[in-house]
Amino acid sequence: MRKTLRLTTITAAALLALAPVTTLEAQQPQPRVLKMQSTWPASLTLQDNFRFFAERVEKLTGGTLKVEVNAAGQIVPPFEILDATSKKVIDGGHGIAYYWVGKSKAATLFSNTPAGIVGMDHMDYLGWIYEGGGLQLWWDFYQKELKLNVIAFPILPASPQALGWFKRPIKTLEDFKGMKCRQTGIVAEIYQKMGQATVNMPGGEIVPSAQRGVIDCAEWVGGIEDLRLGLPQVWKYHYTPGMHESASIGELIINSEVWASLNPQHQEAIRSAVMETFVRWWVKWQRQNADAIEEMQTKHGTEILRTPPEILIAFLKTWDQIAAEESAKNPFFKKVYESQKAYAAKVIPAKRFMFPPYSFAANYYFPEKK
Template identity: 35%
Template sequence: MKLRSLAVAVAMSGAVSGLMLVSSVDNTAQAQETFEWKMVTSWPKNFPGVGQGPERLANLVEEMSDGRLTIEVFGAGQLVPGFEVFDAVSEGTAELGHSASYYWKGKAPAAQFFAAVPFGMNAQEMNAWLHYGGGLELWNELYDEFGVDVLVAGASGVQMGGWYNKEINSVDDLDGLKMRMPGLGGEVMDRMGVAIVNMPGGEIFTSLQSGAIDATEWIGPYNDLAFGLHQAADYYYYPGWHEPTVMFEAIINEEAYASLPADLQAILRVAVRDINADVLDEYTARNNDALETLVNEHGVELRRLPDDVLAQAKEHSADVVAELAESSDMAQKIYDSYQAFQEKVVDYHAISEQAYYNARNPEGDTSAE
């Protein structure tokens, strides 16, 4: 009996060792497996700021993974048009996309809350809401039905009010203008008598120069100078009430993400988080120099939007945002979270950020004129 028991024990030990060996081999094989992904974007290839962010993301992921995960980046129109990025990732044509969520308002209207809300939260506040206020969880919940996950992948900071081919002295001067402005800001301008035209960034200059549109907003001085918009319009207005920031998104095909080993999933998440900060840092560093070039070297007329334009825009914005919130239960859920967080952060920033700005610059914004 003792010998039989010993034989059984040895056999069982060998079986367990075999299973452990097989498991070890499987894990090693998975760790050595390589993945080649495609990333489609809504931006011109290697465009400063928003276009270079995806390139840096791809390089960072390849370096961190020691080449086990490589990402080929495609600019708008190279693999799919800029406005078809979401579909390409959802359908698996590409594993990864970089864009802005307000482009998908036809599919998921509430997605606009995650890109830019007129007179809403800035980049610092949006990042806080998304990462620590439940916003990112809601964003992923919204995208669940499309088979994509989302991570925050950059921010523009406060944008400019736009380029115009005519002087804007009052809200009446907006009536009948054709303007490129996406998202909720575009809906607000539509209610102010502006004919809104949507187009990818790569089409803006030609449309403005040819007269197909009378005005446009893009991002800010750094990108506007790169596009040469000063060659197509004379007047450059601020502030960018319509986009106190645009939050850029990395959208990931769920099945592709699930196929990655856990360490590559973590590498991807960490790399996207790094790029999220890096894109905003770059815009903050580059915009002022670009603005000085536009004004001092190219003679651009920098103007503040008239008070009545801002007042009417704010009034219409409240209506547009409220109507979007009421459009579905999910939209209301997102808006309630957004609004509650904004109320809290505005209260705190009144005695922190805003109070500091006022103390640093007692003359307000007159120094910009």
């Protein structure tokens, strides 16, 4: 009897000791999960940017906020993520604003394309976003101009991008004219005005089209992505740089109601993760591109050539013409463009004065082979 009583007492004490733990576990809130989708296939390095962001959000919030990362097409078609985010079909997306030029040409200004918007590099553009009023204009663009429940942050510096791949050498603007080339968005409009015949097609169709002779040239991304796509296996001549995406920047979009429902700590974690992702992914990507260029040359015999300057100048002049025409008929485009030009007019001349040309030390330590 005493033994039974003692066991009962011990069991009761053990249960009492466990009770607070069990109650505490029951009180722990379930992590909140944001369902998001990108416009990229899962295999692209651009999707790695999205994955890194999700990892950082989870770590910064101690697992209380998670991002479900989906690739293009897993929930909605890739070019429907903006509307899907606004309608809360998904909580957010990962893409680039120039995909939405069909809604308004002002969209391209929020991807820092083309021409780096009057020459701004990545840091200049981030400066305009965070120090020059650009972020509020971006949110106004989605919410007031397009009437969408969306906010955005800059996250993906997938640039500079090469001019492209060509089946034959190009030495002048005349060589460039008449070629049938894969281009997209507002860049295609610019190249059309420059005399190129452009074709819009998904990345997966570029190599088969090149092999069949349907196109003479193509722009994809450059570096690691061009190598993975197989472009060095179909064309030999690779020209760089290009001004079409000299400093393009992709976006993270979030439904504005979802954003407002997050607590301040979760909002700050997202802001921090966005900035960290921008920098950490970018430095890794630069190394990946350097390795890819080396492989193109040594394994595939790719000729990496300088873009003729007259092509780059013609591109800038054509873009200036389009921007002026759009400013004349689109007040919001003009407002954003004028804001960007005013910021650039302060920063770019100062940087040109303070910063040595990148090629100065590069040519001293690593002379180009003749």
